[in-house]
Amino acid sequence: MKVIKNLAVVAITVTMFSCGKQIKEVKTLEKEIDSVSYAIGLSMGTQFRANLKEVNNDAYIQGYLNGVDSTNFLIKTKDVQNVINTYLRKKQMAQMKEQQEKAAKEAEVKFADNKKAGEDFLAENKKKEGVVTTDSGLQYIVLKEGTGEKPASPTTKVKVHYHGTNIEGKVFDSSVDKGEPSEFVLNQVIKGWTEGLQLMKVGAKYKFFIPQELAYGAQQRGENIKPFSTLVFEIELLDIVKQ
Known part of the structure; x- marks a missing residue:
């Protein structure tokens, strides 16, 4: 070349x-x-x-x-444009990945204190009575057990109420405050939610403590979720939506 x-x-x-x-x-x-x-x-x-x-x-x-x-x-004439487009897409994806990795490294330096604060919070939190820690590092407390079925897989669509805060307790999003439940497919949300909701039965309410790597990682999400933020959610599984 x-x-x-x-x-x-x-x-x-x-x-x-x-x-x-x-x-x-x-x-x-x-x-x-x-x-x-x-x-x-x-x-x-x-x-x-x-x-x-x-x-x-x-x-x-x-x-x-x-x-x-x-x-x-x-190369067959009908395949020419596809060969070109496929290569250019790969190049574009490689460039995007490189840019994301660079941004993540820069964010890790800039927001190192925020990352450490989350790690320290989780280290102390896991010692508290009632806190369960999964193999992935997700932590949760059962506030109320449910009696319905569990989501069968990451492709299950669910209906929930949630209340999200940072580790200082500042609210950044809440369907409870909005007065309107949220519906979504489990594999379309952060990893901590995907894993956590599959532990719940319909009618259950859990409090989750989500490490940054199971949340948004190096991404900044609005004004209140800084890169590498540990997040806290109270989630109530209202229903499994039939598709």
Whole structure:
């Protein structure tokens, strides 16, 4: 894989080779077709430089020649756009992951005190009577046991009332205060909720103490949930919603 510094030059080179001529540098654009041809090459070069900084020159040239001659295709025409789009999506995902990892490292330094405060809180909390700690680190207290069925899987849709605070007791969200229960599929919420609600029967009310890695991790969520925040929720499982 070689870095393409000027794809327009490559395109012009390919064109000259395909016509059996030597490379001739274009310095002026006298006719309209000259301007159009140059504009197409310039556009290609700019787009490739922005989206695809590495390319196999030989394969690119061969693809160009096969396209001009309409022969010896190594990829079916119907698959061309999918091959390009799949590669670009992978590149985009890799860039996003890199940016997220960088942001997480920066947040871990900036919010180190907040992370430690949550860890210290959970270390003390697990010693209290009635607190159960799961293998994942999720902690909970049973406020009221239910008598109904349990959510069968992470794809179960449930109806709940909840009241969420940080470890200092400041409320950041509450369906109770809003007066309207919330419905959602378990695998669409934070990991602490997904795990915790599967422990409950309909009619139960638990208090959960959720480590940051089972909550929002390095993400900032509004003004009241800082990165690496340990969260506290009282959740009442009202019903399992049939889908």
